[in-house]
Amino acid sequence: MAQSKRFQTALQNVDPGKRYTLAEAVTRVKANATAKFDETIDLAVRLGVDPKHADQMVRGAVSLPHGTGKTVRLVVFAQGAAVAAAQAAGADFVGGDELVEKINTEGWTDFDKVIATRDMMGKVGKLGKVLGPRGLMPNPKVGTVVAPDAVAEAVAEQKKGKVDFRVEKAGIIHVAVAKASMDEQKILDNVSTVMRTIVKLKPSTAKGNYLKSITVSSTMGPGVRVDPLDAQRLEEEA
Secondary structure (H helix, E strand, C coil), X not given: CCCCHHHHHHHCCCCCCCCECHHHHHHHHXXXXXXXXXXXXXXXXXECCCCCCHHHCXXXXXXXXXXXXXXXXXXXXXXXXXXXXHHHHCCCEEECHHHHHHHXXXXXXXXXXXXXXXXXXXXXXXHHHHHHHHCCCCCHHHCCEXXXXXXXXXXXXXXXXXEEEECCCCCEEEEEEEECCCCHHHHHHHHHHHHHHHHHCCCCCCCCCCEEXXXXXXXXXXXXXXXXHHHHXXXXXX
């Protein structure tokens, strides 16, 4: 595929044979994000785990210190007093049976995140075939299934920029961490926070190198490879 002049120029700012520190990588990725729209900054981490084994599944959630830079459209399945609490906290859509029906019959998925109170999971579970493949199914492991009296806090966290992630079949975690328009230090803070969380989640059964490779990139820019040892130091310094 032919590369644009903009992309070719960006490539000149990256040495493909070098492994940069996280700070250096963020500097280059931000400098190369010159598209006419606000590009997303993505983090890709290849882990030394075998996701086919349950004890090597890496999955988690973390609140980014500066948010993702993206407006999150949030659905909350709740009933009773939790409905008003979710609405007051800023949820975009709150309901019960009517939302389940809308998703089931209309295939409606015009939202980014889903939270459900525990007493609603019996109904929400029926949406697995719709929400599951899109990564939208509520899960207590990432804080999207909560007690009714905790729904306001959960909504606030998601709105501020809580991201969840899981290792894919190929052993890679992909997570959007920022927008290119954000301050460079804020992008670095977000990247570092996610990396620190991934390091802490290392399974005890994982053998050999845990952080195989790390790449930071923007939507339209080339990937910048990071030295895994630099990322590993984040945990040591914490």
